Amino acid sequence: MAMYTKHPVSALPTPPPRETTRHLLLRAWCVFVILLALGGVGLVNAAGPVVAAVVAGASAVVSAVIWIVTRPPLAVRRLPWLAFGYLAWATASLAWSAWPVASVLTWLLLVITTFQGLFVGAVLTWRDVVRAVASAAKWVVGLSLLFEVAVSLLVRGPLLPGFVVPTGRTDPILYWSRDNLFDGGRIQGVLGNADLLAAVSLVAVIVFGVYLAAGAPHRVRLSIWTAAAVFLFIRAGSTTASIAAAFVVLVLGTVLVMRTARRPGERTRWYLLYAAIGLGAAAALWFGREVVFGVLGRGADLLGREGVWADVLRRADQRPLVGWGFSTPWIPTEPLIDGWIVERGQTVVQAHSVWLDAYLQLGAIGVALLVLVYLAYLWRSWFFAVDRPRWDLRDDRPHSALTLLPTLVGALLVVQGLTESGPLLLWGWMFVVLFGAKIKQTPIVGHGPGEESDPPPRAA
Numbered sequence: 001m002a003m004y005t006k007h008p009v010s011a012l013p014t015p016p017p018r019e020t021t022r023h024l025l026l027r028a029w030c031v032f033v034i035l036l037a038l039g040g041v042g043l044v045n046a047a048g049p050v051v052a053a054v055v056a057g058a059s060a061v062v063s064a065v066i067w068i069v070t071r072p073p074l075a076v077r078r079l080p081w082l083a084f085g086y087l088a089w090a091t092a093s094l095a096w097s098a099w100p101v102a103s104v105l106t107w108l109l110l111v112i113t114t115f116q117g118l119f120v121g122a123v124l125t126w127r128d129v130v131r132a133v134a135s136a137a138k139w140v141v142g143l144s145l146l147f148e149v150a151v152s153l154l155v156r157g158p159l160l161p162g163f164v165v166p167t168g169r170t171d172p173i174l175y176w177s178r179d180n181l182f183d184g185g186r187i188q189g190v191l192g193n194a195d196l197l198a199a200v201s202l203v204a205v206i207v208f209g210v211y212l213a214a215g216a217p218h219r220v221r222l223s224i225w226t227a228a229a230v231f232l233f234i235r236a237g238s239t240t241a242s243i244a245a246a247f248v249v250l251v252l253g254t255v256l257v258m259r260t261a262r263r264p265g266e267r268t269r270w271y272l273l274y275a276a277i278g279l280g281a282a283a284a285l286w287f288g289r290e291v292v293f294g295v296l297g298r299g300a301d302l303l304g305r306e307g308v309w310a311d312v313l314r315r316a317d318q319r320p321l322v323g324w325g326f327s328t329p330w331i332p333t334e335p336l337i338d339g340w341i342v343e344r345g346q347t348v349v350q351a352h353s354v355w356l357d358a359y360l361q362l363g364a365i366g367v368a369l370l371v372l373v374y375l376a377y378l379w380r381s382w383f384f385a386v387d388r389p390r391w392d393l394r395d396d397r398p399h400s401a402l403t404l405l406p407t408l409v410g411a412l413l414v415v416q417g418l419t420e421s422g423p424l425l426l427w428g429w430m431f432v433v434l435f436g437a438k439i440k441q442t443p444i445v446g447h448g449p450g451e452e453s454d455p456p457p458r459a460a
Contacts, residue, residue: 027128029066030120033059034136037113037427038200039143042190045161045176053105060112063119072122073449078440079118082376083433086369087114089362090326097325099334106327106425113426117433126445127214129438130402134211134222137204141229144189144197148181155179161192173344186237198238199416202245203427204229206408213401244415250278251411252404258386259399267386305352305419311341312351316360323363328424354417354424374414377436380443381406389444400445406435 036043036059044052090107097103124132151159158175160166172178176192178185189197208226216222233241254274261267316323330337332347341348351357358366385407389397409431413423422428442448 026123027132030124030132031135033063033116033120034132035139037430038136039140039190040426041192041196045192048162056112060115063116067119067122070123074122075441080433080437080440082373083114083436086373089366089369093323093326093362096322098336099325099327099331102327102331102334103325105331106329109425110328113430114433117430118437121434121438121441125451126402126442130207130211130405134207137207138225140200141204141225141232144232145228147190148177148187151177151179152181171345173346187235189232194236195238195240195420196422198233198236198241199422201229201233201236202241202412203409205233206248207405210401210405240416240419244412247415248408248411252408255385255404255407308341308348308352309356312356312360319363321363321365323361323366326361328357328361328421350421352419352421354421357421357424373432377432378410380439381410381435384439384443389447391444391447402445406439409435
């Protein structure tokens with residue numbers, strides 16, 4: 001006989017779990033760390049290299065203290081040992097470096113960047129990593145827009161680093177901002193470089209898109225941020241970033257297609273198809289570069305890059321095995337760098353290619369180590385994106401949109417590295433270490449060491 005009772009058998013409703021203040025502060029610090037990597041060049045332009053170096057060093061000390069206090073789970077055998085190998089070879093090059101002072105200074109920057117990438121990946125969950133990158137990207141996008149508006153409305157003319165208004169005739173290559181916001185020219189944002197701004201804006205579009213696909217809260221506001229990042233990307237007018245964006249779209253489409261595979265071997269035909277498309281597109285881009293770059297408003301030699309590459313190769317071939325010593329970026333005050341390669345009256349401070357820069361500095365051994373680093377990163381990030389999360393016999397769990405971020409950023413870095421040396425330092429290297437280490441430590445979003453502390457959020 002059924003019995004009625006006023007006492008329910010289910011548990012009383014409870015409020016949803018909330019993040020602790022300690023966790024919020026930890027994520028806020030990680031946002032600042034990532035912001036230093038994404039917008040560090042802007043800090044150099046605003047306050048000078050000495051202040052930027054002090055801030056970078058102090059941030060590493062704070063991160064080290066936080067790591068010791070929080071003691072996040074860490075599997076030593078799952079650390080990014082290939083990246084450590086590249087770092088070790090860069091360290092060894094100090095012994096024979098032709099520019100020892102530059103090598104020590106830039107080596108410290110490499111060590112700090114590597115450590116900060118490991119730190120963020122160790123103390124944050126996958127969901128928080130995406131949130132932190134998105135928040136840092138918002139700061140760069142917002143500050144760049146605010147900076148360009150302020151220059152156009154208040155300064156009403158070009159601005160040099162250090163907030164100096166030029167009084168005489170100055171080469172535009174030295175400008176922090178060229179006051180092009182309202183005249184249709186290329187803008188440089190708070191980074192002071194249109195190519196860097198375009199690359200960071202593309203990172204912002206990628207992470208905003210991933211976060212939206214993951215069900216982020218405040219979707220209207222995030223859509224507005226995405227539109228702002230797209231605006232900066234378009235106005236920066238970078239050829240390399242435009243090609244990288246097309247490649248990112250191709251990789252995204254390939255990942256989504258691969259996720260539909262249901263039977264063993266079904267992906268093989270898609271791999272062959274996309275490999276043919278990729279190789280065909282690369283060949284068409286190379287052999288038809290005069291037409292393509294002409295449409296994009298650039299010369300076929302990518303603004304003199306082929307001449308820079310030839311000069312770098314001639315010097316690198318003099319020490320082909322071990323290189324001239326680590327220095328990323330080049331320090332223009334070094335005697336062997338000052339006046340070596342000059343563009344528009346200014347000493348060039350990079351080889352405009354990740355691989356040529358590595359060959360010049362660390363020789364064929366350094367290039368081989370860097371190839372292994374990127375191959376390992378791309379391999380792991382690819383299968384992290386296309387494979388279903390699985391830790392038992394169940395094989396029908398849905399994919400997470402968050403897993404798209406490492407492979408899409410990797411696609412950007414691969415293309416950018418062909419004509420820029422940016423991926424070797426700051427956010428480029430940090431993301432390789434951060435995502436590479438995080439995938440090895442926690443290969444499944446929401447499951448595994450360090451993921452249990454992530455409270456179930458409203459979204460994402």
